[in-house]
Amino acid sequence: MFHRRGLLLGAGALTLAACSPRSGGGAGGVSLLNVSYDPTRELYRAYNQLFDAHWRETGQPGVNVEQSHGGSGKQARAVIDGLQADVVTLALAADIDAIAERGLTHRDWETSLPDNACPYTSTIVFLVRKGNPKAIKDWPDLVRPGVQVITPNPKTSGGARWNYLAAWADAIRRPGATEATATAYLRELFRHVPVLDTGARGSTTTFVQRGIGDVLLAWENEAHLAVAELGADKVDIVVPPFSILAEPPVAVVDKVVDRKGTRAVAEAYLKYLYEEPSQVLIAQNYYRPRNQAVAQRFAASFPQLELATIADFGGWTETQKKHFADGGVFDSIYQPSGGA
Amino acid sequence: MSAVRRSPVRGAAPFIIGIGLLWLAVIVLLPLGMVFAEAFRKGVEGFLKAFDEPDAWAAVRLTLLVAAISVPLNALFGLAAAWCVTRYEFRGKALLTTLIDLPFSISPVISGLVWVLLFGSAGWFAPLLDALGIRIIFTVTGLVLATILVTLPFVARELIPLMQQQGADEELAAVTLGAGPWAIFSKITLPNVRWALLYGVLLCNARAMGEFGAVSVVSGHIRGLTNTLPLHVEILYNEYDFVGAFATATVLAGLALITLLIKSLLEWRFADELAATRRH
Amino acid sequence: MPLTIKNLSKSFRGFTALRNVDLEVGDGEFLALLGPSGSGKTTLLRIMAGLEQPEAGSVTFDGEDFLAQTPRERRVGLVFQHYALFRHMTVADNIAFGLNVRPGKDRPSKSAIRERVAELLRLVQLEDLGKRYPAQLSGGQRQRVALARALAIQPRLLLLDEPFGALDAKVRRELRRWLRHIHDETGVTTVFVTHDQEEALDLADRVAILKDGHIEQVDTPLDLYQHPSSAFVHDFLGGAVHLPAKVQDGVLTVDGWTTDAPEDAPAGGVILAVRGEDLILSEQGITASIVTLSPRGPRTRIGIEIEGQALDLERPAHDPLSKLSVGQTVRVRPDLIHLFKS
Numbered sequence: 007m008f009h010r011r012g013l014l015l016g017a018g019a020l021t022l023a024a025c026s027p028r029s030g031g032g033a034g035g036v037s038l039l040n041v042s043y044d045p046t047r048e049l050y051r052a053y054n055q056l057f058d059a060h061w062r063e064t065g066q067p068g069v070n071v072e073q074s075h076g077g078s079g080k081q082a083r084a085v086i087d088g089l090q091a092d093v094v095t096l097a098l099a100a101d102i103d104a105i106a107e108r109g110l111t112h113r114d115w116e117t118s119l120p121d122n123a124c125p126y127t128s129t130i131v132f133l134v135r136k137g138n139p140k141a142i143k144d145w146p147d148l149v150r151p152g153v154q155v156i157t158p159n160p161k162t163s164g165g166a167r168w169n170y171l172a173a174w175a176d177a178i179r180r181p182g183a184t185e186a187t188a189t190a191y192l193r194e195l196f197r198h199v200p201v202l203d204t205g206a207r208g209s210t211t212t213f214v215q216r217g218i219g220d221v222l223l224a225w226e227n228e229a230h231l232a233v234a235e236l237g238a239d240k241v242d243i244v245v246p247p248f249s250i251l252a253e254p255p256v257a258v259v260d261k262v263v264d265r266k267g268t269r270a271v272a273e274a275y276l277k278y279l280y281e282e283p284s285q286v287l288i289a290q291n292y293y294r295p296r297n298q299a300v301a302q303r304f305a306a307s308f309p310q311l312e313l314a315t316i317a318d319f320g321g322w323t324e325t326q327k328k329h330f331a332d333g334g335v336f337d338s339i340y341q342p343s344g345g346a
Numbered sequence: 347m348s349a350v351r352r353s354p355v356r357g358a359a360p361f362i363i364g365i366g367l368l369w370l371a372v373i374v375l376l377p378l379g380m381v382f383a384e385a386f387r388k389g390v391e392g393f394l395k396a397f398d399e400p401d402a403w404a405a406v407r408l409t410l411l412v413a414a415i416s417v418p419l420n421a422l423f424g425l426a427a428a429w430c431v432t433r434y435e436f437r438g439k440a441l442l443t444t445l446i447d448l449p450f451s452i453s454p455v456i457s458g459l460v461w462v463l464l465f466g467s468a469g470w471f472a473p474l475l476d477a478l479g480i481r482i483i484f485t486v487t488g489l490v491l492a493t494i495l496v497t498l499p500f501v502a503r504e505l506i507p508l509m510q511q512q513g514a515d516e517e518l519a520a521v522t523l524g525a526g527p528w529a530i531f532s533k534i535t536l537p538n539v540r541w542a543l544l545y546g547v548l549l550c551n552a553r554a555m556g557e558f559g560a561v562s563v564v565s566g567h568i569r570g571l572t573n574t575l576p577l578h579v580e581i582l583y584n585e586y587d588f589v590g591a592f593a594t595a596t597v598l599a600g601l602a603l604i605t606l607l608i609k610s611l612l613e614w615r616f617a618d619e620l621a622a623t624r625r626h
Numbered sequence: 627m628p629l630t631i632k633n634l635s636k637s638f639r640g641f642t643a644l645r646n647v648d649l650e651v652g653d654g655e656f657l658a659l660l661g662p663s664g665s666g667k668t669t670l671l672r673i674m675a676g677l678e679q680p681e682a683g684s685v686t687f688d689g690e691d692f693l694a695q696t697p698r699e700r701r702v703g704l705v706f707q708h709y710a711l712f713r714h715m716t717v718a719d720n721i722a723f724g725l726n727v728r729p730g731k732d733r734p735s736k737s738a739i740r741e742r743v744a745e746l747l748r749l750v751q752l753e754d755l756g757k758r759y760p761a762q763l764s765g766g767q768r769q770r771v772a773l774a775r776a777l778a779i780q781p782r783l784l785l786l787d788e789p790f791g792a793l794d795a796k797v798r799r800e801l802r803r804w805l806r807h808i809h810d811e812t813g814v815t816t817v818f819v820t821h822d823q824e825e826a827l828d829l830a831d832r833v834a835i836l837k838d839g840h841i842e843q844v845d846t847p848l849d850l851y852q853h854p855s856s857a858f859v860h861d862f863l864g865g866a867v868h869l870p871a872k873v874q875d876g877v878l879t880v881d882g883w884t885t886d887a888p889e890d891a892p893a894g895g896v897i898l899a900v901r902g903e904d905l906i907l908s909e910q911g912i913t914a915s916i917v918t919l920s921p922r923g924p925r926t927r928i929g930i931e932i933e934g935q936a937l938d939l940e941r942p943a944h945d946p947l948s949k950l951s952v953g954q955t956v957r958v959r960p961d962l963i964h965l966f967k968s
Contacts, residue, residue: 039568047585074567075581088467089484089566108468207584215588235586515710522675523724523779524698533727537714 035068036271039262041091043078043164043254044207045228049291050095056287057278061271069271077205078164085110085259092263092272095256097164100322102257115257124253125279126293129313130172132244133213133222133229142221144246145176149194156219157199158209160329160336165206165252167330169223172250174329175314179248193339214241225252230292230307251313381599385592396582396593404570405578406597408486412561412574413554416493420550421543424501429535432509433517443506449498457495458563461488484566489574492560497550504546505539512538544612548605555601628653628815629674629783634683636669636839643669644839647683651817656809658826659819660862661836667819670836671785674817675704687782698728700783703776703814707788709768711760717771718743718756724779746774749808766797773805777812784809784816790825802829823863827851835859857966860899867935869912871898873965881912881933883959892967899964900932902939907946911957916950932958 042050054071061069074081074089078097082104085091096102099116106113116123134142140153148155158166173195177188201218203209206228213222214236221244224232229243256276263269278284285297289304301308319325329335386393396402427446431439449457464470465482475482482488516538520530536543558576565572573581575598582591629651636644644666651657659667672678674685676697685692692700712720719726721743725734734742747753750770760768769789776784789805790798806829809816820826826833827847834844835858843855854860857868871880873896878887880898905914917936918929926948928939941948950956 041566044584072571073569075569076567084484084566086467087462087469087483088465088472088481090481205584207586211583211586232586515706515708516712518677519704519706519710519775520712520723520727521677521697522702522704523727523775524701525723525727526698529727533723534712 035070036268037070037072038092038268038272038275039072039074039090040093040095040275041074041081041085041089042095043081043097044075044205045165045225045231046095046254047073047075048231049227049288049293052287052291053279053284056283057275060278060283061274066271069275071275077162079162090262090266091259092266092268093256093258093276095254097252097254098167098322099253099255099316100326101164102255103322105257105259110261111257111259116255118258119256119276120280121296122253123255123257124296125256125276125284126254126288126295128226128252128254128293129245129249129311130169130223130252131226131229131249132246133210133224133232133241134244135220136240136242138242138244140220142244145173145248148173148221149191149198153198153221154200154219155195155198155221155223156201156203156209156213157223158206159202159204162204163206163209165225165228166209168225168250168252170329170336171316171319171325172223172314175250175318176246176248179314189335189339192335196340226294226308227292245309245311248312248314251315253316378599381592381595385589385596387592388589392589393593393596396587396590399590401570401573401581402578402590402594405573405575405594408489408571408573409555409575409601411486412489412493413551415490416497416554417547417551419494420497421501421547423498424503424505424546424550425536425539425543427502428505428509428539431506433514446499446502449496454496454557454559455563458492458560460495461491461564465491483564484568484572486572488564488566489561489572492564493554493557496557496560497553500550500553501543501546504542504549508539508542509535544609548609551605552602556598628688629817630684630686631670631674632684634670634673634680634685636666636673636678636680642839644673644680647839647841649834649841649844651815652831654813654815656806656816656818656829656831658830658833659817659836660821660823660826660833662821662862664838665836666839667821667836668787669839671704671787671817671819674783675702675785676700677704701779701781703779703781703784705769705772705776705784705786705789707791709760709765709772709792711768711771711775713760716757716759717752717763718747720760720771721746721775721778723775742778746778749777749811750774764797765793766801769793769801770804773808777808777814781814784814786816786818788819788821791820798825805829827863835862852962854899854964857897857899860901860964860966864901864903865938866899866901867932867937869898869900869933869935871896871965878963878965883910883912883957885959885963888963888965891965896965896967898960899966900937900960901962902930902937904960904962905939905947905958906961908957908959911959913955914958915955916952919948919950919952921948930958 040050040054050071050073054069054073057071058069074084074091076084078101081089081094082096082101085094085105086108094102094105094111099122102111102115105111106115112118119125132142134140140147140150142148142153147153157169160166160170170192173192174188177183177191178185180187201209201212203212206225209222210224210228210232213219214232222229222232226243226245233241233243256279258269258272258276260269263272279288280296282297282300285295285300286303289295289300289307292307294308295301295304316322316325327334385396388395427442430436431443462469462483465475465488466472469483482491516534517530520534525533555574556576557574558580561574562577562580565574565577567573567577567581569581575594579591579594579598582588582594629649631647631649634644634647634649635642647666647670649670659670661667669678673680674692676692676695679693687700712723715723722739725739725742728734743756744753747756750773752767752770752774755763755767755771760771763771772789773786786805790801793801802825818826818830827850830847832844832846833850835842835850837858843850843859845853850859851863854863860866861868869880871878873879873887873891873893876887878885878891878896878898912932914930914932916928917931918927920927921943924943925940926943926945928941928947928950930937930939939947
């Protein structure tokens, strides 16, 4: 009797046979898991090959780095729940702090690597329609009548938090500005947002594919990627005169590397990000490199602008509590039903 | 021969059928057509490029593996549960039937989250799993568990009403004729429900291959390792590779169509038997 | 006595299905279990078949403890009301089933099984239908297959649970005769459950009447009819009215009519149970009024009322009762007197 179940079991057996185990970069190789945030896919795909080659040159067996990408907060949450990341390369220090709080990595992780453990930085820029028909040049332009702004939801997206803080930083440095005026500016800004996606990529798709909005607030590297992938004929990048220094940090997850015995490789993996070949790769992917020499070489890609930092806000813990926690400033200014 | 009585509904029949077909076309055929159209927007070459990636094949293998494990397990469970519910009286029978239906009523995301709550690092069983060095969430095991939970009811729900309606008489007759439990099951029960079983397995399979929400929560999204086809489609979409995303989606659609084809073939091949059992 | 049941009791969730049932069935006997719905007859049959376990009591067959045996060891054939044929197997496979599931050493050879199936098909007169499926048979044919299937394992005891209940009247009557014929041919001890008293009285060597889980009386059909041990049995075996009466000093008084009381009549207040067929017109008698009168060719159906109770009778067209008219009041007396203590 011909049984559907038999067919499936047979298929299953064949599939199991076909599923060869992932080789760890050659005989006796090591496997690392890099849990990262969304926009770094292209960067780490290239970097992993670079690092593997470098590691072999030092006489070590090859390294196979598995990648996982997702919203920064969601990825941090996953690591806390047991995702076996050897290293985390996330969007905000707050996300790695959350991991440290659970004891998965040591509390002063930020001092383990140079530059607050951020081998590259980025900033927030504007992506506008080709030719910039609405002449959007600076932050106050965003709240002009008729201008629609696309940004993800700061509650769910790391990138969106940088967007928000950049806007705030600009508002607060204007002459005569107070907390009240900054709050008012942000309230007005979010009134101009027709669609609040959960993540950076979602917002980019909304802006470019669906053609909604006049300006997208985005990571600089995302903006460049969007132009490359979706058409230089559709959108332009506008770098405002003032923005925020977005510092996406990296860290080793102590609990995992100690259990797996991969500490040496993992630490080398992150350290190598600061070396020149890596910094060139970073710049090629439109992240701002820390290495001054490389930065000079790629100066054309990265316009100079005035930058605020998270330190100006008193650090991430303060900022989270004040702005993004439940009942914080963002909750007070944004009601889901309100829209321009 | 008396004149055919014209019922008022008869006149409306073409109209109602038309509405039904239109609805089907808009809700099902149109989106399906769009998927195929978008997948081939860059021609056959563009379509095939999506499968150049090893990650895509890993996703296909993973999807098939997860389905190959969950579906037979749920088929066994469905048979056992249907047997218990329709052949025995016991305290808690109503509770069991409600529990079987539970995965239908809760959001798939919850179906995934419960596993994280149970087996995640901060979960109930964390100390035990840690001590034994077992990892469940963010591995293929977690994917299988999440898939099993969301597809749990399908086979049972097909079998229970049928077995209820068929009654236990044939099995009791077999008992009196001296058949042992295995003979009763394999010669009487199973053949009587095999079409409902097949249908339930097909539904279970379709859902297992296409599940997104629950699987997304427990996956960890490790490229080439814990991304099933639906997750891979999402990844491609997020990388602005729209053609690739839709091309991969056509594979999912293709797998569904293949299962439907197999079902139709079987029904055609065994049409006589099918009619004989149905008439009873 | 091959089948001996002693003191059997069975309850389901608080409902007592059988209480203290004693019964004996002789070798090769054809016994009917007769009673209204809920009287416990099917439960009793299922316990014999091994499909239920009693709470108390014993069942022995040929001295062996039935209750301790598995259904296969018991070698009991069971025929269900709704046939319970294996719908996806041919008629031949159905009949052969009991032989096919025997463990290796007990299983006859394929050809032996084929022969036995052919033999049984001949017995039940369905020779050419071996390759058909149950769905392609009529109700009567299906029941015959069910019987053949039960007989295939050469049962020591054949049990039938209202086997003709799902069939129409004509088929029922034909199969009734045929079943008795099969029984006489094979000689197997048979117990037969029914709620149709005509069927029971027609077929069985003895009939056991059950009420509320207890056996009221076991006797040959004639004895049951002529000497019912209780009002219930009397009533069950033919429509009757129950009239309050009094026996004093050997005289029976009912509704103003007196007659000599039978010798063994209880004294004092009694119930006079009267069947329609026992009534005759009489000068002295009990008052009865004619409510309906329906001539039906050679026979006439008459509905009468006695002391507020309705009774149906049938009489030949030439009978004096058939010649009455609706609304008429007459006097009738019972030819046969059945008295029970009230």
